[in-house]
Amino acid sequence: MFSDPMKNALILPALLFTTAASAAESPVPEKIEYNRDVRPILSDNCFYCHGNDPSHRKAKLRLDLRDEALLKEAFVPGKPEESELVARLFSDDEDELMPPAESHKKLTDTQKEILKRWVAQGAEYQQHWSYEKPVKATIPAGGNGVDVLVRQRLAEKGLKPSPEADRRTLVRRLYADLLGLPPKPAEVAAFVNDTAPDAYTKLVDEVLKSPHYGERMAIGWLDVVRFADTIGYHSDNPHNVWPYRDWVIKSFNTNKPFDRFTIEQLAGDLVEGANQETRVGSAFNRLLLTTQEGGAQAKDYEQRMLTDRVRAVGAAWMGQTTGCAQCHDHKFDPFSQRDFFSLGAFFADIQEPILGSRGDGMVVGTPEEEAQLAKLDAALAESKKVLAAVQPQIDAAQKAWETDVVSAKVELAELKKDSGASEAALKSAQQILGHLKQPVEKRNAQQKKQVTDYFLGVYEQFKAERDGLASAQKTRDAFYGPLAKCLVTVSTPQKRTVRILARGDWMDESGEEVKAALPHYLPQPKIEGRELTRLDLAQWLVTKDNPLTARTVVNRVWKQFFGIGLSKVLDDLGAQGETPPNPALLDWLACEFMDSGWDMRHLVRTIVTSETYRQTSLATPEQIAADPENRELARQSPFRLEAELVRDNALAIAGLLVPKIGGPSVKPYQPEGYWENLNFPTRIYPADTGESQYRRGLYTWWQRSFLHPSMVAFDAPSREECAAERNRSNIPQQALVLLNDPTYVEAARSFAAQILSECQGDTAERLAWAWQRALQRNPDATESKTLTALVEERLAAYRADTKAAEDLLKVGLAPVPEALDKAELAAWTHVARVLLNLHETITRA
Amino acid sequence: MRAFTDTEVSRRAFFSRASQGLGGVALASLLHPSLAGAASSGVLGKLPLPQRAKRVIWLSMAGGPSQLELFDHKPKLAEMDGQPMPESFTKGQQLAQLQGAKLICQGPQFAFRKFGKTRAELSELLPHIGSVADDICLVKSMTTEAINHDPAHMFMNTGSQIAGRPSMGSWITYGLGSVAEDLPGFVVLMSTGKGRSPQPVAARQWSSGFLPSKHQGVQLRSKGDPVLYLNNPPGVSPDRQKGDVAAINILNRQRDALVHDPEIATRIAQYEMAFQMQASVPDLVDLSGENAKTLERYGCVPGDGSFASNCLLARRLAERGTRFIQLYHRDWDHHSLLREELPLRAKEVDRACAALVTDLKERGLFEDTLIVWAGEFGRTPMMQGNKGPVGRDHHNKAMTIWLAGAGIRRGQVYGSTDELGYAAVENVATVHDLHATMLHQLGIEQAAFTFKFQGLDAKLTGVEGGKVLRDILT
Secondary structure, three states: OOHHHHHHHHHHHHHHHHHHHHHHOOOOOOOOHHHHHHHHHHHHHOHHHHHHHHHHHOOOOOOOOOHHHHOOOOOHHHHHOHHHHHHHHHOOOOOOOOHHHHHOOOHHHHHHHHHHHHHHHOOOOOOOOHOOOOOOOOOOOOOOHHHHHHHHHHHHOOOOOOOOOHHHHHHHHHHHHHHHOOOOOHHHHHHHEEEEEEOHHHHHHHOOOOOHHHHHHHHHHHHHHOOOOEOOOOOEOOOOOOOHHHHHHHHHHOOOHHHHHHHHHHOOOOOOOOOHHHHHHHHHHHHEEEEEOOOHHHHHHHHHHHHHHHHHHHHHOOOOHHHHOOOOOOOOOOOOOHHHHHHHHHOOOOOOOOOOOOOOEEEEEOOOOOOOOHHHHHHHHHHHHHHHHHHHHHHHHHHHHHHHHHHOOOOOOOOOOOOOOOOOHHHHHHHHHHHHOOOOHHHOOOHHHHHHHHHHHOOOOOHHHHHHHHHHHHHHHHHOOOOEHHHHHHHHOOOOOOOOOOHHHHOOOOOOOOOOOOOOOOOOOOOOOOOOHHHHHHHHHHHOOOHHHHHHHHHHHHHHHHOOOOOOOOOOOOOOOOOOOOOOHHHHHHHHHHHHHOHHHHHHHHHHHHHHHHHHOOOHHHHHHHHHOOOOOOOOOOEEOOOOHHHHHHHHOOOOOOOOOOOOEOOOOOOOOOOOOOOOOOOOOOOOHHHHHHOOOEEEEOOOHOOOOOHHHHHOOOOOOOOOOOOOOOHHHHHHHHHOOHHHHHHHHHHHHHHHOOOOHHHHHHHHHHHHHHHHHOOHHHHHHHHHHOOOOOHHHHHHHHHHHHHHHHOOOOOOOOOOHHHEEEEEEEEHHHHHHHHOEEOOO | OOOOHHHHOOOOHHHHHHOHHHHHHHHHHHOOOOOOOOOOOOOOOOOOOOOOOOOEEEEEEEOOOOOHHOOOOOOOHHOOOOOOHHHHHOOOOOOOOOOOOOOOOOOHHHHEEOOOOOOOOEEEOOOOHHOOOHHEEEEEOOOOOOHHHHHHHHHHOOOOOOOOOOHHHHHHHHHEEEEOOOOEEEEEEEEEEEOOOOOOOOOOHOOOOOOOOHHOOEEEEEOOOOOOOOOOOOHHHHHHHHHHHHHHHHHHHHHHHOOOOHHHHHHHHHHHHHHHHHHHHHHOOOOHHOOOOHHHHHHOOOOOOOOHHHHHHHHHHHHHHOOEEEEEEEEEOOOOOHHHHHHHHHHHHHHHHHHHHHHHHHHOHHHHEEEEEEEEOOOEEEEEEEOOOEEEEEOOOOEEEEEOOOOEOOOEOOEEEOOOOOEEOOOOOOHHHHHHHHHHHHOOOHHHEEEEEEOOEEEOOOOOOOOHHHHOOO
């Protein structure tokens, strides 16, 4: 059912009422509960004008605080007939009616009735659920809190849990959710045949040990911190941050406690014992959008960067839509504009250019590499010293030479008669002569450099010193170039001044200056006598007193395993978000997560070992009628794989996947000209060759302004903003990608080659082999018949048209096995292609 | 036989991006009998206002064309040429590349002429647009909030300077759906002036942001596949493609009978749609059926990827029912070489813009097609001389745009700037106003057209909304 019918009703009243009228108009509860029943109505319809933001408040009335509402006599508790609020809701007078017509808000009869009954029952308020500390329900020993709390709720609702999914589905589900890869047929068979009572938990433990677990878990986190390979704005040039992506993967694989994971990202430079690893984690602070546009104003972008960072912390850890408070106090939550800029002030110490290139960042080498670089840097410094010692003599010689040239005592070689110099050389020498004829102080920097370069070209002395430096520089640069580098956080005592900007206007410098401070409405740390730092912020986010962080994270992780959050608005646990239908479950998981020492693997294991998780996703018509969105969890839900995993799945089935972990981002095939509208500089896209072509989707080069089109088609976000939530669309472009993108055509022909070389049987046996490989089950008779017909038809066609077969087999860089018959391979490529395109193949059930 | 109802078909849709009203969207499209991805009704159903515009053709002059050479004639500025810009105009204002520089007035670099019955003043560089001056409405008092290209494009396209918001084409197809049976509802075409190094334009300019992905703009390309991944792989004939799609759908249907997952029905429809697009898009871009007179009128050679060709394609898209057609023509960023480059850009668009107006008129499409011609910002009355031969800097206090068709007053000039063309002073219009006006003509009440995102009823017209420019409407 729709737990929040009014939101949808506002947008689409007619449709909802024809299709889901019963759900939208649930009966008015006997006992009204403020958080569950009243707050959503007030928040969505009233707080905009009668809430937290004073600048927009009408009639000086606020309804979000009981005392304030009473002061203005908005209602008389217990006496709806004497209450102004109730009278206004039911008024026939357009001037009296609330909400007013111009707000385009209209309450349903049920909603009005709820408010009336709420006043009748005393108009009690509750603190918003997510700002209270979560309370951990008591779970009987040996029970899984997930199951206990889900079952409790199901019993209340009169629903029954579903049976466990079949074993094949279970193992496929686990692989998809924990690794993002399909299991091999043998792995499925082993589990199906394992009769031990703990077969499933053994499987879970086995899967959790895989290094691909970290890759799978990283995807969601990289979305929420908006990790990408480019700066985002305007020219969208590259910036070096890929080691951070590997740091995230490694953090999940080593099960770094989430509190530590948090602290290293926000303050990896400030923690005790800061080292390369913690500093790479602090790249989080550098992932934001930046610009290299000429004419961009520093104050403008200083402001953009501050707000970008506040939104990021709000999204990733707090589940708060802080962005609203950039220009005014939040209209629905207690987050104020002061809170916004005070939170931004935590980042005022980050050393960085506001405009222009970010530079290379920190070298992230092995200890050996770093030692070698230090050695080469020392050698370079030494060579500079050696040259500096003789520099005065060289300068003197240049001065003398210049005088000689100007007085025509010396003639430039190119300008001598019959010098045989090329046109270009002649021209350049004439230019030098021109420069020389001007007094030194009149030459610009470029002209001076040209003169010096020319002189050094003809000057014979101190060659050893000069060549020594050139060679030391060259050696050092050659070694430095390929080393991994990462933008990291470096703190500077010269903090930027942070002001509250009226309406977010960066031109206005009259606003009050603020220091770093935590949102006023949340528990405060006891720190006195010094300014707060990013480290304080990080530690505060992961104290057990903070009611938001664990809930926010657990809610997001839950979505990975059920397709929807426990509170379905992942990026907003505030007033405009959704009170979870089962708040006890979210709270229990949040507490369990914190109590376990922020143990992510424990959290994941708790979820996936629950019976709730293991239920079948086949829904009965009754279940769908009772709970269309599956919010009560009386079953599992099927959903399409995420963009990266659609790719991984196809490459794995085809046997093409290179399972290497980490490294610089890679460039899969991409349509020519896709980057043609990039500029400064213009860019070509050189698709990778060799193993880099077959890496997992999460390593794809993330060009913010032109993300790879296959990724876009399957809803990968551009990561310009933090994305807690991905669309899960079903659009024609997805069909075009799976049918025609060379990546998938190549996968199909490679898969076909495997079918033919690995299975020597007849068509039926080969189809069974292929089905096992792609779906880990056998085809049934009709399925087999459909593709038998296809392969026979295709085989005949390609035998008659070998050119077409050859053309098809040329797609992609993977070699075509010589031993295979081309027509047969082309025909089976179609079989493979059909399998890779199936809904079942790209769905986790 | 399936025991599942249409309501159930919509179930999966509610899982997609949150619930926040979005469920309703997918529901609307799924309940549509065609079940097809691009051709669908929107969420709005019956519209609250009369629909004057059935579609929009938005001509984006990327880089920011100079209104002071093209539309906004300022004799006083010519008088002041070379003199310091009076500080009373510029004090405390945000500038881009001229920030902190000495500010000098620069008179118009080209002459103006009077056109049409209305004697509208337009640049000598735009004789063809001048020839349809009686059909268009100039808005000389347009302003924007941003002064750098990327944020200004975002603001013009999405009503927000924060990346990741839905573009106007997405909003409109979300609201109204599209009548194009087998084409995307929101199409983007890109052309580049033959000149220097144009400003980049990011794909986020046609992103669907937080709206369902099906509403993202689809770029129609002049080189390679006209739509990404449209062409079959080498060796795969249309028949074979058809056979494969049929096999995929048979197997999917069979699976559906077993698991009853409504997403499968949608998937099947999307494969059919994709296959249809493989035929309809090539048909759309094939200009061989256009007669010589038409090609001559637009001034294009089929397949040349020019703005003129794109205008002709825009008309073909309009005929086929595409809801929002956006053309970009790049390289209007004249910090320098204004005298040299501006005439070239003007020439590249002038004839085709006029041809589009007259062609739509002849075909009876002008009355219900809204045309908008606009850059992302205007340019300063002050000269910029630090980049070579003179130019003008970015400017957000004044720009000129024009609109036509679909209930826009013909031959009108709306709003004006001060005597030096620095700031709009009369009937000052904002980007939100422009969006509000466009939505109004489409039959949409802007303040009520919302989508729940991050707790807010997000609108194309921003938190505060815009005002409909009623004076430019018939």
